[in-house]
Amino acid sequence: MKKFFVLLMGIVFGLALVTGAMAEEKKKDQDAKPSGIKEQTVTRTATVQAIDLPKRVVTLKGEKGNVFDLKVGEEAKNLPQVKVGDLVTVKYYESLAFEVTKPGQAVGVGATTGVASAKPGEKPAAVAAGQVTITATVEAIDAKKNYVTLKDPEGKTKEIKVKDPKNLVNVKVGDQVAITYTEALGIEVTPAKKKK
Numbered sequence: 534m535k536k537f538f539v540l541l542m543g544i545v546f547g548l549a550l551v552t553g554a555m556a557e558e559k560k561k562d563q564d565a566k567p568s569g570i571k572e573q574t575v576t577r578t579a580t581v582q583a584i585d586l587p588k589r590v591v592t593l594k595g596e597k598g599n600v601f602d603l604k605v606g607e608e609a610k611n612l613p614q615v616k617v618g619d620l621v622t623v624k625y626y627e628s629l630a631f632e633v634t635k636p637g638q639a640v641g642v643g644a645t646t647g648v649a650s651a652k653p654g655e656k657p658a659a660v661a662a663g664q665v666t667i668t669a670t671v672e673a674i675d676a677k678k679n680y681v682t683l684k685d686p687e688g689k690t691k692e693i694k695v696k697d698p699k700n701l702v703n704v705k706v707g708d709q710v711a712i713t714y715t716e717a718l719g720i721e722v723t724p725a726k727k728k729k
Contacts, residue, residue, distance in 0.1 A: 576623070580618065627717075667686070
């Protein structure tokens with residue numbers, strides 16, 4: 534969890550404050566703190582090239598001809614039903630939301646996950662989702678250079694370049710930044726088309 538948290542701090546803070554497209558100004562209150570969200574969904578398909586059931590490794594060929602191995606966890610109980618030539622469809626969703634709040638108003642650190650898989654006898658399919666929320670404190674602001682220094686709950690600091698200066702409006706030292714990263718992955722196997 535600790536390594537994940539440190540990695541998340543670097544990536545998430547950079548994405549949350551640097552991506553200007555994420556900023557959504559609150560117009561109701563002149564003292565409103567910045568917040569925003571960025572979402573994306575990607576769908577990819579691949580064809581099963583080979584299956585090693587004892588090692589639970591499936592070799593796939595992607596849409597652009599790239600071949601790669603995928604280690605399949607024990608939770609995929611229907612792996613023996615997958616055949617060479619089957620199509621695997623993967624949908625990946627991720628979102629990153631941030632909100633700057635006054636001291637004491639932000640949510641702390643938290644993580645949730647969930648997994649669901651196909652019933653026995655069905656073609657393999659699974660959905661997995663996870664969400665992580667972290668809170669950092671604004672330690673310093675350099676409005677001229679558009680930098681902000683954030684401190685995580687473990688006391689580590691990171692200086693972040695803010696792409697859109699509007700994201701620094703109404704932000705003060707001591708404010709908190711709540712960042713929630715959500716991702717979901719859905720996998721479905723479609724039988725191979727029968728040759729005529």
